[in-house]
Amino acid sequence: MSWLRALKETARSGLALERRRLEPLVAARGALGLALVVGATLALFGPSVAASSAFGAFQAAIATFQRSYRPRPTLALASGASLALSTFLGYLTGAHLVLFLLLLALWTFLAGLAWAVGPTVGIIASSNVAIMLVTVTLPTSVATAAGHAAMIAVGGLVQAVLIVLLPVRRWGAQRDALADALAAEADYARRLRHDPTAPFDPVPLMTARSAAAVTPRQARRRPGELHGARGLAERIRPVLASLADPAVGAPAEGPQRARVRELLGAAGQVLDACAHAIRHGEPVDLPPPAVAALRTPDTGAVLAGAPRRAAARLAALLGDVVETAEPRTETAAEARARPTLLRLVPVALGRMRAELRHDSPVLRHAVRVTAVATSGYLLGTALPLGHGYWAPMASVMVMRPDFTQTYARSVARFGGTLVGVALATGIVQAAHPGTYLSATLAVVCAFGMYLFMRTGYAVSQAFVAAYVVFLLGMVGEGLTQTVRERVLLTLLGGVLAMASYAVYPAWExxxxxxxxxxxxxxxxxxxxxxxxxxxxxxxxxxxxxxxxxxxxxxxxxxxxxxxxxxxxxxxxxxxxxxxxxxxxxxxxxxxxxxxxxxxxxxxxxxxxxxxxxxxxxxxxxxxxxxxxxxxxxxxxxxxxxxxxxxxxxxxxxxxxxxxxxxxxxxxxxxxxxxxxxxxxxx
Structure with missing residues (x-):
């Protein structure tokens, strides 16, 4: 594929928007937490501390949107604490360019290696570096910096408390993962009726397996219907395939094939009913025709040999799935164990250490993002545009270990930032909103970012850029910086990110x-x-x-x-x-x-x-x-x-x-x- 076509395809993926992936209630909860933090700190401590705490609450809410089956409050707390530490260390070295560059290089390199642990950790670590570049400009002394770091951690704490007090679809991610696995099995059964050798994508089953692992705290609270059905779905899949395949099952045509098609259709309906029940936490409502088809007594007379054994096993497994899908209680001992965050630390360090080899794409990403962040900060500082952190911040936020995501996000971020910075800066310079109005506009922009975070990356980046502008305007920072200067610095960061992949690639x-x-x-x-x-x-x-x-x-x-x-x-x-x-x-x-x-x-x-x-x-x-x-x-x-x-x-x-x-x-x-x-x- 040519470079021009590659850029076109990746840009298109970065601009895609899917309405079904919007989560307005979760976005509203994140914006509410941000509003509470900003309002309270504004009234008690003033705009500068409010901006720090706002970044902590903002980042904590972003962490809870990541694809993870860990408790969301834990993610919010971990995100707020890590950002507080990053900001405090950044301020301690901020007055000395060489020391700050060394810290930035170390922090960015570790954030790049964090992708070895998983995308959730990688995104949180990258966001910490990007936000640190802004927050280190706010304090004026070491004591003030410590206070700002504490308020950033408080912002994460507030988001965690809100998740507990205002749950939105409790266990919703785990329910969806298990329901998707059963729905995939149902779709597979229906496709086997017409194509006895139809392929099956195991991704839903692997996702459900990942979702089934829980921490000890989660195990004490997990609904019983989320345990057991996944293992049964795993065992049903080969039975469905063996029942349908004419090479080892019923002949391709004739009464046996007709009976097999009837059983496969009934299995699909039963699995769909169980998936719906698990997704919504309701009792299983089985379609009577499907139940009748599975209980027809002439199966033994029509089928023989391997097909007959497969049909009997299928009926027994479906019965177990129905029983498991009913709401019930469960003991913690029945759950698959997921390590706590503290126990995950040595595991994460081991994975990061394993990537320290020359052919590792994660190591190449860490080297690229480190070089781009430090060079971007130097260039941004040297250029007469003011607030040069916009360049490295843009780079760190868009860079990913693979080419497609990096280029898609670079194009989408530049387009979104261009719109967001232009509108927000225009509003600030034309209307001169006061402290509280700027804070309100920042919260509204944060809501927009949360809403479009899972889809429409360019739209979400427009809200992010506007959020930063309004928040800095609340403090009085960056008011002299024009649209042109911010856009140029963002463009510089995007160009550096894209050029780094061309110079030091990790092609798949x-x-x-x-x-x-x-x-x-x-x-x-x-x-x-x-x-x-x-x-x-x-x-x-x-x-x-x-x-x-x-x-x-x-x-x-x-x-x-x-x-x-x-x-x-x-x-x-x-x-x-x-x-x-x-x-x-x-x-x-x-x-x-x-x-x-x-x-x-x-x-x-x-x-x-x-x-x-x-x-x-x-x-x-x-x-x-x-x-x-x-x-x-x-x-x-x-x-x-x-x-x-x-x-x-x-x-x-x-x-x-x-x-x-x-x-x-x-x-x-x-x-x-x-x-x-x-x-x-x-």
């Missing part, structure tokens, strides 16, 4: 082969563990080692898909894996995983007769996929010699297992790997 495109190799390795281990359980039955579909391998395949698949999405708009050559080849390879890998999932759906229970031949197939699968992954990384087309020899020997009757599903599955697995090789050859 060259890493796609490595991500595909990781997915192949994970898929091979999953398939090998599933097949090995036919040789030594040990626990059926709920076997822990199979479950662990399945989660690894999903993680690798999501990493691949995210990598492809980031690489799509990069202005670089594909270097051995074109967009067409990537799409074909993804289809082949999905087919491989689907076949392994079909085999998992019919794993023998503990104590069932073993199938000794399965051990040889499991070992062949593991070796073949590991060698194939090595060939992928070396830019070669992988071969599957050992696995092919095993399957061909079975076809000749040499050591073939007396198990139709296992023999057929081996053939399908080899066909999927051959499709992968063909995609790479093209």
């Amino acid at each position: 495109t060259p890493r796609l082969r490595g991500r595909l190799a990781d997915w192949l390795t994970a898929n091979g281990r999953y398939a090998a563990r599933v097949v090995a359980h036919y040789a030594e039955p040990a626990g059926g579909p709920a076997s822990p080692d199979v479950r662990e391998a399945l989660l690894d395949t999903r993680t690798a698949r999501i990493a691949w898909q995210e990598g492809v999405a980031r690489a799509t708009h990069e202005p670089v050559r594909h270097r051995g894996l074109s967009h067409t080849a990537a799409g074909d390879a993804e289809h082949a890998m999905a087919q491989f995983g689907r076949v392994a999932m079909l085999l998992e759906a019919h794993l023998p229970e503990r104590g069932a007769p073993p199938v000794p031949a399965a051990a040889a197939l499991a070992e062949a699968l593991r070796r073949a996929t590991e060698r194939g992954a090595k060939a992928l990384r070396e830019r070669q087309v992988p071969g599957w010699g050992e696995l092919r020899e095993t399957v061909e020997a079975w076809d000749r009757g040499e050591g073939a297992p007396d198990h139709f599903l296992l023999h057929k599955g081996a053939v399908l697995l080899l066909e999927a790997l051959d499709e992968l090789s063909a995609a790479l050859e093209r």
Whole structure:
């Protein structure tokens, strides 16, 4: 993709606006907290302290909007405390340019590395650096700076208290995640009626798994219906696939296929009803036709063999989902543990330390953002425009570890800032609003920013720019700075951010082969563990080692898909894996995983007769996929010699297992790997 087209596509994504992602009640709560903080501190301490506390409350509310399943009050408190510390340290060194630049470089570098922990931590850390650049200009002494830092922390505390007192959809994020997972299963069941080999995107299940982990405090308060249904949804997916697939299930046409379609449709309706109940915290209202279809007594007469077993298992699992979705109580011992913030500190430091390698995109981002912030601050200070922190503030706020987000946000931020600064500065210079009117306008702008924070980045940035202008106007800072000067400094920050990626990039495109190799390795281990359980039955579909391998395949698949999405708009050559080849390879890998999932759906229970031949197939699968992954990384087309020899020997009757599903599955697995090789050859 050319640079011009890449810029066009990324700019379009930064300007997109989706109404369904607006959350007016949450935005109003954040604005209310800001208004309380600003009003109280204005009356008690004056405009300067009010501005500091306002930044603390503003940043704390931003933190609660991030995609995180931790308690929102905890995020607000952590954000306010970290910003207070950043501001105080910044003021201590602010009078000495060299010391402040060293602190800015250290703080920015750590904020860049914080993306290794996750986007929530990365965004909060980046925002702390950006706001610190403004707040360090407000105090006049060390004691005053300490007071300002304390008031910033108080701003975070007020937002945390409001979240507790005025909850908006308590457990709403967790409910939505679990409901989305069940709704995805329902949609999958309906698609299988018409396409027996339809693909399934595991992202909703992975998201629900992340949402299911809770802290000890959350575990004592979590509604019971949010526990258990996710695990059942995980077990339903392979059963649905095995029931629909004609290779191992009912024939493609005839009475059995008609019965399978009826069962799949009923399963979709039941799962939809459970998703609705969980999303809204209501009792499950099952559609009578779906219940009747699942309870029809002639299933055993119509279906036989593997389809019959799958139908019986599906009915039992759906019954468990319905029972789980009903509102009930739960003990803390039943919950998946999520570490507290204090226990997360060594984990976060370990992840950041692991990124200190030359090929890490997170390390490259940390180096880029550090260089841009320090150079932007120096340039902004040297230029005769006044208040040069606008340049590094713009850079830090838009820069992300990948090209697409950085360029999209740079274009959107400049456009939004241009509008916001122009309107706000024009109002200040024309109307000369007093302290309280400026504070009111700042709160209104904050509400607009919160409202459009999840979508319409350019619109939200217009409100952010206006918020800063009005807040500084409340203090009397920056009144002499014109629209032109602020826009020029913002443009400078955006240009530095965009240029840094061109000079020191971390392209995703060259890493796609490595991500595909990781997915192949994970898929091979999953398939090998599933097949090995036919040789030594040990626990059926709920076997822990199979479950662990399945989660690894999903993680690798999501990493691949995210990598492809980031690489799509990069202005670089594909270097051995074109967009067409990537799409074909993804289809082949999905087919491989689907076949392994079909085999998992019919794993023998503990104590069932073993199938000794399965051990040889499991070992062949593991070796073949590991060698194939090595060939992928070396830019070669992988071969599957050992696995092919095993399957061909079975076809000749040499050591073939007396198990139709296992023999057929081996053939399908080899066909999927051959499709992968063909995609790479093209």
